[in-house]
Amino acid sequence: MKTDKSDILALLRNSEDYVSGQQLCDKFDVTRTAVWKVINQLKEEGYLIESVPRKGYRLVESPTDILSESEIASRLTTKWAGRKVYYYDVTGSTNNDAKRLAEEGDPHGTVVVADIQNAGKGRRGRQWQTLPGTALSFTLLLRPEFAADKASMITLVMALSVAEAVEEAADIAATIKWPNDIVVNKKKICGMLTEMTMTPEMDEIQYIVVGAGINVNNGSSDEFQEEIRRTATSLKIETGRHFSRAKLLERVLVRFEANYAVFLETLDLSRLRDAYQRHLQGVGAEVRVLDPAGEYTGVSQGIDDRGELIVIKDNGEKVQVYAGEVSVRGLYGYV
Numbered sequence: 293m294k295t296d297k298s299d300i301l302a303l304l305r306n307s308e309d310y311v312s313g314q315q316l317c318d319k320f321d322v323t324r325t326a327v328w329k330v331i332n333q334l335k336e337e338g339y340l341i342e343s344v345p346r347k348g349y350r351l352v353e354s355p356t357d358i359l360s361e362s363e364i365a366s367r368l369t370t371k372w373a374g375r376k377v378y379y380y381d382v383t384g385s386t387n388n389d390a391k392r393l394a395e396e397g398d399p400h401g402t403v404v405v406a407d408i409q410n411a412g413k414g415r416r417g418r419q420w421q422t423l424p425g426t427a428l429s430f431t432l433l434l435r436p437e438f439a440a441d442k443a444s445m446i447t448l449v450m451a452l453s454v455a456e457a458v459e460e461a462a463d464i465a466a467t468i469k470w471p472n473d474i475v476v477n478k479k480k481i482c483g484m485l486t487e488m489t490m491t492p493e494m495d496e497i498q499y500i501v502v503g504a505g506i507n508v509n510n511g512s513s514d515e516f517q518e519e520i521r522r523t524a525t526s527l528k529i530e531t532g533r534h535f536s537r538a539k540l541l542e543r544v545l546v547r548f549e550a551n552y553a554v555f556l557e558t559l560d561l562s563r564l565r566d567a568y569q570r571h572l573q574g575v576g577a578e579v580r581v582l583d584p585a586g587e588y589t590g591v592s593q594g595i596d597d598r599g600e601l602i603v604i605k606d607n608g609e610k611v612q613v614y615a616g617e618v619s620v621r622g623l624y625g626y627v
Contacts, residue, residue: 298365
């Protein structure tokens with residue numbers, strides 16, 4: 293039987309005392325040699341594990357920030373989100389990876405994570421890259437049973453989940469620039485892209501992938517691509533602290549699983565609307581909407597139950613914005 297390193301790591305992490313080699317053998321039905329090999333692998337990866345004869349093993353300290361399948365899986369407390377994890381040191385796009393895995397039959401809740409993403413995908417076909425050890429780049433695969441016209445709201449569910457997770461992990465206020473940019477101190481720390489694939493008959497959703505890139509451990513603005521240096525930031529820049537990306541991912545998945553369950557009850561944002569509005573930037577303030585039919589300004593009234601942005605135009609007309617770029621006064625250079 294193959295020893296699951298993440299299970300042993302999780303048991304050590306959650307134990308307040310030593311765990312004997314025999315306990316590990318009995319728990320996972322493996323030999324002492326197999327346990328010893330896993331312990332040595334973990335030590336080589338930077339985990340400080342104390343080994344005491346007749347007592348066993350105790351996890352003293354984990355690396356400050358390590359991304360691996362074992363580290364991520366050992367932290368998960370969710371029921372389905374992230375219960376299957378793929379980790380890559382380097383990849384082009386986690387969204388592309390998740391779509392490939394979806395086509396190969398991987399289940400609802402599969403998560404793809406990468407340390408380095410060199411062809412990340414943003415809105416309007418924009419590409420972005422991440423440096424090693426800095427960003428949390430991940431994509432969650434969903435296989436929903438609801439109608440396609442509900443899919444756009446999943447982006448807002450993830451935005452709320454990321455904002456809540458950032459606040460929990462970093463103890464810092466995180467807001468949302470509609471519909472899905474996460475903002476800290478008026479600068480962007482996270483962007484998202486949701487993509488949907490229909491069945492060949494185009495009568496139902498085959499799968500949805502929702503990807504996010506969170507700037508976590510970037511040490512300075514010089515580490516960002518030139519075109520975003522003025523508008524981007526990271527958790528480390530804003531707090532002066534280094535964060536575990538695996539722990540942050542666990543918080544995101546916990547919050548998403550809970551918020552997604554609420555969304556499924558009504559298939560709209562009616563029960564999440566208040567929480568989303570509390571994080572939403574610019575409610576009651578001037579916004580500029582870059583509509584294909586023509587740019588206009590107005591005052592944001594927040595979102596409706598479908599996640600559309602309600603704007604009162606300068607001429608008094610009330611409109612629901614369902615797509616497009618929206619600039620909020622005071623953010624990203626809009627003054």
